[in-house]
Amino acid sequence: MNWKEFLEDRTRLFWFVHSAGWFGFALVHYLGSLLHDLRDIFVVIIFLNAYAGWLFTVPLRYIYRRVWNFSPIKIALVVIISSYVTGVLWQIVKNINYWEIYKHGYKPDFLLMYTQSSLWSFYIVLSWSCLYFGTKYYQMLQVEKQNVLKANTVAHQAQLKMLRYQLNPHFLFNTLNAISTLILVKENKTANSMVTKLSEFLRYSLDKDPMKKVPLESEIQALELYLAIEKVRFEDRLTVTFNIDEACQKALVPSMILQPLAENAIKYAVAVQEQGGEIAITVSQFANDLLIEVADNGPGAEIVNGNLHRESGVGLVNTKERLQALYNKKYSLVVSHNKPSGVKVNIRMPFELT
Structure with a gap:
């Protein structure tokens, strides 16, 4: 399998970029944790959070594929809503991981506290969504360019x-x-x-x-x-x-x-x-x-x-x-x-x- 064939296979390319992106997310957070002198168990939380993000963003691919031919306004609404919902769910899992593992079973007084810091998670998922659409559009342009070259040939x-x-x-x-x-x-x-x-x-x-x-x-x-x-x-x-x-x-x-x-x-x-x-x-x-x-x-x-x-x-x-x-x-x-x-x-x- 050469690189050209690899890049032309959209499914294989998606899983590679998707996994590499979340691995990079985990690596950056791990390097950042070294500055705060946190316990070693925090490494487990980092990779559990990255894995949760990996899982939660997979369904977005199929949602975006279904709305691909919608009008730009409808696509934007779907992206924002889907990213926000996914970000909130991801943040709940991150908070549970942190409190159950790092804080030894800490329970917040209010259930809404499980959603705290959701805005930051929303930004991360929204960035993932923008990267997804950007990559898709780039692939479309490349296909169109190849079609034009073939037509000219x-x-x-x-x-x-x-x-x-x-x-x-x-x-x-x-x-x-x-x-x-x-x-x-x-x-x-x-x-x-x-x-x-x-x-x-x-x-x-x-x-x-x-x-x-x-x-x-x-x-x-x-x-x-x-x-x-x-x-x-x-x-x-x-x-x-x-x-x-x-x-x-x-x-x-x-x-x-x-x-x-x-x-x-x-x-x-x-x-x-x-x-x-x-x-x-x-x-x-x-x-x-x-x-x-x-x-x-x-x-x-x-x-x-x-x-x-x-x-x-x-x-x-x-x-x-x-x-x-x-x-x-x-x-x-x-x-x-x-x-x-x-x-x-x-x-x-x-x-x-x-």
Whole structure:
């Protein structure tokens, strides 16, 4: 049993705090009795009184649980009345203990004397009641806080899943459209090759949990599957070069983070040029960051404040939102002009190993 489980068990926590509180009460009174040079028998009275207080305050727990949902005024009245009655009963027992044991059977002249000093006992019980309600409210706040955190986590996971699954229909539409075109022009062999590669890519994509990060080497494999599909379309017009540091192969990255960037480069750099184009993927480590660059040699684009004006799909927007959801402010995505021509996308994220 660890402390977290212990504190979350309300019943066990109540009995522990309840017993520890009354033991502390007895200990304080015992230390105080040493200053008055009282007989040793007084120690027995102290612990009998503490035990009586322990017993009398137990029913208060069940009373307060029944009135928990009452209005604040009604709760206050119940607390005051219950604390006063309990304090009086406890004080009667304390007086009996003192007179019967310490005073050797002393009998007061009036029965009301058994209730003398009840006000002090009332304060003690009232303090117990306030501590009980304070602890209960604190536990409620902690539960509510955990519920809010769980709700935020669920919403966060739903957002990530939505962003991740946006990629499949987007990519699928483009690929199926290309296959349809190949069939219309009777390039059946090429179309069949694309269907085969598409099935492999989708199998890989759907097998990956969108909530989990994957090693970079797995992400590169997925990208190579995607590029193999595009190679069927563009043949020699598409050239891809990889420059991956060996130390980065095991680094964790969001699944399918490279594919939309490569798709953008193909759409705006390769497809628009008769001679095709080249895409260069570079990954390196700098201090505690992982640096990813996807660059092309296309005609370029208008870039303002690190954003593409031509962007109208889900590629870069999706990537930014996923990075924001996963890393908060611990990332950057910058779009800039490539030299001598084209566009490059640079991503910085925390370097994490599997």
